[in-house]
Every structure is written in structure tokens, then in C-alpha cells.
Amino acid sequence: MKLIIRQYLASLRERGELDAIVPDLLSELGLRVFSPQPRRGPSEKGVDVAAVGSLDGEKEKVYLFSIKGGDLTRSSWNSNPQSLRQSLDDILDAYIPDRLQNEHKGKEIVICLCFGxxxxxxxxxxxxxxxxxxxxxxxxxxEEWNGDKLADLIQRHFLREELMPEKIRSQLRKALALLDEPNASYRHFSALIRSLSHIEGKSDKEKLTAIRQIHLCLWILFAWARDAGNLESAYRSSEFALLHGWEIAKDFRGKKTNPAESIQFAFFSILSVHQQIGFHYLNEKILPHVHKRHALSSAVRSGCSLDINLKLFDVLGRLAMGGIWLYWNRNLAQLSDEETEKKKKIEERGIEKEIQRYMAGTMELILNNPALLLPIKDQQAIDICLAALLLAMDANNAEDIKSWLSHMADRAGFSLKVRGAYPCNIDSYSDLLDHPKREEGYLENSTQGSILYPIIALWAALLDDEALYAKVQSIKKQHLQHCNFQYWYPDEASEEHFYTNSDSHGATLSHLPIDKSPGELLEQVFGECQKTPAFNELSAVKAGLWPLILVACRHYRLPVPLHLLQGFAAAKDIEGPSQETSSRK
Structure with missing residues (x-):
């Protein structure tokens, strides 16, 4: 295990990676980190992390860390203003005499040269x-805090037997060893996360240790996956870790105690790693190829059209989530009062440019990979809705959304007419390989319910596309009169189960009135939002972490709550009565 940690530390970069781990480690050692707090940023006069306390029974000391990634080479030691020697000079000449807090002056000072x-x-x-x-x-x-010392401290204080039994450590080793088999790697890592996040009856200190362990294990997985060039397991695992991390952190939302603030800080550290994994995956593996015709379809490396269809819609959902997180980050930057106005505007412009790049990449992905013009599974409506939600954040994309969904409706109608590969309710991969079958009653059994066509009709109504709405009406009338057009809404049980998928939850609005006008459909579905206030009571929504709901929907395959589209409905002045929802349980 120490060798695994050692290799992980050596691969970490200085900024945003190694300096994200050190504060948690120092806290576990019993030190009090007082800088930087509560956010990580550039070093302060050479100091990346500052802490105070006693180690190994010694008297209380002040520990000042200057951190560098990888090995300490001649270049990183003394070749430029960012070198370690310059940072140490800044600590001695500026930080200690001018920046060190008065309460710590007079204490013994230890300057720690820290590198992975x-x-x-x-x-x-x-x-x-x-x-x-x-x-x-x-x-x-x-003092020299090199990779070997850090690995030893992590093993003794984060991964010791009483905190992380051998069975759990074994799952981490298996997850790393099987990175080239993403499904198996994810299976072992998700079992590890479930074990760590089982916090019932535990103290606040134990919960803090658990969420820090989740953060550390996710970092280790990412570092190894990045080196291996295969981020599939890391991406899926980061979604799972993020959701289970929130399950721990949500009860401490808004509290001002030291454990509560530390737990919230640890959760946002997990969120930071999740975003880094997602952006690295999308920027390295997906976005450079979206403009090439059939490139990503070919990259699936399968002669089976089913594999290509399943993977491309999965990628579409991931790309949409990347853009949605950027949108959330931009809004967060606008609210921040820690930056100068000029710096905030520069940051916002940079994020806005990235959002536009992700929107353009989403449309290029669709245009250059025709498999995205017709899903094989009805539940792929989740990924379609995520992509439409991202694109709709810029009104200039309205025509692109309508064109995409119009082509989808055309293909769905034709496939149903000729009994081709139409969207179905089948989950089993082996059964999907045999889809469609020309058997009596097969169409009715494989299309008993749908959220796909209601989603297309909903966007048609929101975007005032009467022709597209009429296409969905025609599909319903000519081919799917037996099909229950429905939609899902969170209910009172959702808060308990949304983030861990521990049980079914939510309620279904059945038999949506597609045969009626677009306005009546909008009044129906958004009127139901007013009757199901459970969404607004979700802890992630209350905390302003609404993209977390979308992560849960994508990961656990739940329909996107229509409450998140209410802004578009409000622009059309939609409100109205609703019929009763039926429990999904």
C-alpha cells in the first residue's frame, strides 16, 4: 500500500493537487491549519500551507510548508522566481517577520520543504x-517532507487498520490494478466508497475522517488512471464518491462548528477532484475529436451499432455535465467577494469562453456522430435532456436544439413504422442485442412507457416549435397509443435516497396530454412542479448545489427534474393545475 501511495504522490502537481492533500493530512495529525483557510490559492510569501500544533508529543510548533510537485530538481530548486529556494527566502525575509500572526510569534518555527x-x-x-x-x-x-515521509504518514493516519480495514484497502488495490477493466475497477471502488460512507452512529470526528479518506482514495485513483491514460473508472467513481460525500456533508450544511466547517471543506475538495477528472477527460479525450466526422463513433472500437449508440449517449451526458458545471462555476465566481473586481471579470470571461466551447462541442458531437440522432434506450432521454439544458442556457442555440430533436423524431417515427431499432424500455444488454424482434406483442411490451417522447414534446413546446410537437403527436397516434407517456418527480423520500440510490423514490405523472396543445402540456407538467415541493427541500438544492442533482440523475439513471426547467417556463408565463402523481415505489 505504501508503494501505491508513494507512486501517487510522485505524480501530483504542485498547485491544486499536492497542496490539496497536505492540509487534510496535517489535520489528521492533530495540527491546526490556519493558512490558507478556508480556500486554497497561491502561496503567501512562500508559504503554501501553515499549521500549528504538537507532533509526536513534542512542544507546540509552527509548521510552514512550501510545496513543489514531483522530485526536487535543479530547475525547481533555484532557476526562476517560482523555485523552492526563492519561496524559502520569502518565508524567512517576509512571511515570518511580517505575516506570521502575533499569537504564534515566539513559538519554535519549522520550515518544511514538501514535495511528492x-x-x-x-x-x-x-x-x-x-x-x-x-x-x-x-x-x-x-525539515524535509518528501514523498516517502508523506506516504508513511498517510498510511499511518488515513489508512491504518482501525480506520480502513484490510478488506477496504484491498478494494482500493483492486480498483487500481483493474483500471484497464473499468467496470471491474469501478465495482471495487464503489464498494470501498460504500464502506467508508457508512457513518450511522459515528461521531463527527469519525465522519470527518471518512470524508477525508474518500477524498484521498479518489485522488489516488485519479493519479493512477491519469498515468495509465484510462480515465473511465475514475470518471464514474468520482460521480459516486461525490454523491456519497454529500450524503455525509449535507447534515453539516450551515453549521459553524470546527468539525462542520472541516467536513464541508472536505466535500468541496471532493467536488474539486470530480471536476478535475471530468474536465481532464473531456478536454483530453472528447473535445479534440468532436469536429471529426465519425471519429468518436470509431473510437468505441466495436462493430456493433448498439455499443456505439450506448457509449455516445453516455459521452453526450458527460459533455453536457461538464458545461453545466462550468455554468455553475461562473455563477459562483460572480458571487465571490474574495477577488478584485478586475480579476473577477477576467475569470468570468475565461469561464464564459469555456462554456461556449462546451456548447459548440456538444453540437459538433451530435452533427458528426449520427448515432446521436436516435437513442436505442428510452432512458437515454436523460442524456438528451442534459444536453438540451446546457444548450438552452444560450438562446442562440434554440434552432440547433430544434433541428436535433426534429431529426430524432423523424428517425423514431420511421423506425417504429418499419419496426427498426426504435427506442425501447429494455435494460438488459443481451436483450438489446436482439432488439427489435418481429413477434406479436413485442412492440407493445418493449414500449410500455416513455419519458423520451414527453421530453421531446416538452422542449418543442418551450421553444415554440409546433411542427416538432406535431411529430410527437403523430408518433403517439400512429404507433404508440398503448404507451404511457409519463414523467418522474422527486417526492418526500427522495432526500433520503437521491444521493446513494439506496431505494426507489419519487412519483410518476402518467398519461401526459400529448394530444392537447403545447400550452396545455406545459401547464400540466409545470403545474405538477408546484404540487411537488419536495424538490426544493432537497439539501443539494438548498445549498445551491443543483448540478449535484443532475449528477445523481445521470449516474443512477433518473429523469431530470422539470423543476430545473422552470426558468424557461417562467419566460413563457406558464402555470396551471395538475393531476395526481402516482408513487414510483
Missing amino acids: GNIRVEVRDSVKGYIGQNQKRYGVTF
């Missing part, structure tokens, strides 16, 4: 000479 690898031989003597000259001159102590 080792000191290279060619700079060892230079580092030793620097330390020898400055220890006596400034009256401070220097």
Missing part, C-alpha cells in the same frame, strides 16, 4: 548548504 518525490542527487548538497547557513542565522528549523 525526492531530492535529486545533483541538488542535495545545495539544499543541505542552504539549510545549514540559515538555521543558525534565523533561528528556525528545516
Whole structure:
């Protein structure tokens, strides 16, 4: 296990990676981290992390960390203003005399040279000479916190037997060993997360340790997956870890105690890793190829059209979620009061540019991969709705959405007419391989209910596309009169089960009035939103973390709550009565 951790640490970059792990480790060691707090950012006069406390029974000391990624080389030691030696000079000349808090002055100071690898031989003597000259001159102590020491501390304090039994550590090792078999790797990692997030009856301190362990294990998985060039397991695992992390953190929302703030900080660290994994996956594996005709379809490396269809809609949902997280990040940046106005505007422009790139990438993915013009599974409406939601955040994309969904309705109608590969309710992969069968009653059995056609009709109504709406009406009348056009809404049980998928929850609005006018459909479905206030009581919604709901919908295959589309309905002044929903349980 130590070798696994050692390799993981050596692969971490300095900013946003290694410096994201060190504060949690110091807290587990019993130190109090007082800088940076509560957010991580650029170093302050050479100090990346500052903490105070006692280690191994010694007297209380102040620990000042200057962090570098990988091995300490001649270049990272003393070649530019960002080198470690310059940071140490800044600590001695500026931070200690001017920035160190008064309450800590007079305490023994330890300056820690921290890096994920080792000191290279060619700079060892230079580092030793620097330390020898400055220890006596400034009256401070220097310590080397290299990858080996960090790995030992992580193993002893995060992964010790009483906190993480051998069975759980074995699951982590298996998840790493099977990265080239993503389904197996994800299975082991998700079992690990379920074990760590089982917190019933545990103290706040134990819950804090559990969520920090989730953060650490996810980082280890990401580091290994990045080195292996296969991020599939890491992406799926990060969604699972994020949702289970919120299950721990949600009860501490709004509380001001030290454990509560630390747990919330740990959750946002998991969120940061999830976003890094997602953006790395999309920026490296997907977006560079969306403009190439059939490129991503060919990359599935299967001669089976079913495999291509399933994977491309999965990728579509991931790309949409990437853009939605960027949209959320932009809004968060606008609310931040920690940056100067000029810096905030620069950051917002950068994020806005990325959002537009993700929107354009989504449309290019659709245009260059015709498999995305017709889903094989009705539940792929979830990914379609996510993509439409992202695109609809810019009104200039309205025509693109209508064109895409119109082609989809045309293909669905034709497939139903000729009994081709029409969207169905089948989940089993082996049964999907045999779809469609030319048997009596097969069509009726495989299309008993649908959220796909209601979603297409809903967007047609929101975008004032009467022709598209009429196409859905025609499909219903000519081919799917037996099919229950329906939609799902969260209910009172959803908060308990949404983030862990521990049980079924929610309610269904059945037999949607597709035969009526678009306005009447909108009044029906959004009127039901007013009658199902459970959505607004979800902890993620209350905390402003609404994309977390979409992550849960994508991961656990739940329809996107229509409450998130109410802004579009409000623009059309939609409100109205509703009929009763039926329990999904």
C-alpha cells in the first residue's frame, strides 16, 4: 500500500493537487491549519500551507510548508522566481517577520520543504548548504517532507487498520490494478466508497475522517488512471464518491462548528477532484475529436451499432455535465467577494469562453456522430435532456436544439413504422442485442412507457416549435397509443435516497396530454412542479448545489427534474393545475 501511495504522490502537481492533500493530512495529525483557510490559492510569501500544533508529543510548533510537485530538481530548486529556494527566502525575509500572526510569534518555527518525490542527487548538497547557513542565522528549523515521509504518514493516519480495514484497502488495490477493466475497477471502488460512507452512529470526528479518506482514495485513483491514460473508472467513481460525500456533508450544511466547517471543506475538495477528472477527460479525450466526422463513433472500437449508440449517449451526458458545471462555476465566481473586481471579470470571461466551447462541442458531437440522432434506450432521454439544458442556457442555440430533436423524431417515427431499432424500455444488454424482434406483442411490451417522447414534446413546446410537437403527436397516434407517456418527480423520500440510490423514490405523472396543445402540456407538467415541493427541500438544492442533482440523475439513471426547467417556463408565463402523481415505489 505504501508503494501505491508513494507512486501517487510522485505524480501530483504542485498547485491544486499536492497542496490539496497536505492540509487534510496535517489535520489528521492533530495540527491546526490556519493558512490558507478556508480556500486554497497561491502561496503567501512562500508559504503554501501553515499549521500549528504538537507532533509526536513534542512542544507546540509552527509548521510552514512550501510545496513543489514531483522530485526536487535543479530547475525547481533555484532557476526562476517560482523555485523552492526563492519561496524559502520569502518565508524567512517576509512571511515570518511580517505575516506570521502575533499569537504564534515566539513559538519554535519549522520550515518544511514538501514535495511528492525526492531530492535529486545533483541538488542535495545545495539544499543541505542552504539549510545549514540559515538555521543558525534565523533561528528556525528545516525539515524535509518528501514523498516517502508523506506516504508513511498517510498510511499511518488515513489508512491504518482501525480506520480502513484490510478488506477496504484491498478494494482500493483492486480498483487500481483493474483500471484497464473499468467496470471491474469501478465495482471495487464503489464498494470501498460504500464502506467508508457508512457513518450511522459515528461521531463527527469519525465522519470527518471518512470524508477525508474518500477524498484521498479518489485522488489516488485519479493519479493512477491519469498515468495509465484510462480515465473511465475514475470518471464514474468520482460521480459516486461525490454523491456519497454529500450524503455525509449535507447534515453539516450551515453549521459553524470546527468539525462542520472541516467536513464541508472536505466535500468541496471532493467536488474539486470530480471536476478535475471530468474536465481532464473531456478536454483530453472528447473535445479534440468532436469536429471529426465519425471519429468518436470509431473510437468505441466495436462493430456493433448498439455499443456505439450506448457509449455516445453516455459521452453526450458527460459533455453536457461538464458545461453545466462550468455554468455553475461562473455563477459562483460572480458571487465571490474574495477577488478584485478586475480579476473577477477576467475569470468570468475565461469561464464564459469555456462554456461556449462546451456548447459548440456538444453540437459538433451530435452533427458528426449520427448515432446521436436516435437513442436505442428510452432512458437515454436523460442524456438528451442534459444536453438540451446546457444548450438552452444560450438562446442562440434554440434552432440547433430544434433541428436535433426534429431529426430524432423523424428517425423514431420511421423506425417504429418499419419496426427498426426504435427506442425501447429494455435494460438488459443481451436483450438489446436482439432488439427489435418481429413477434406479436413485442412492440407493445418493449414500449410500455416513455419519458423520451414527453421530453421531446416538452422542449418543442418551450421553444415554440409546433411542427416538432406535431411529430410527437403523430408518433403517439400512429404507433404508440398503448404507451404511457409519463414523467418522474422527486417526492418526500427522495432526500433520503437521491444521493446513494439506496431505494426507489419519487412519483410518476402518467398519461401526459400529448394530444392537447403545447400550452396545455406545459401547464400540466409545470403545474405538477408546484404540487411537488419536495424538490426544493432537497439539501443539494438548498445549498445551491443543483448540478449535484443532475449528477445523481445521470449516474443512477433518473429523469431530470422539470423543476430545473422552470426558468424557461417562467419566460413563457406558464402555470396551471395538475393531476395526481402516482408513487414510483
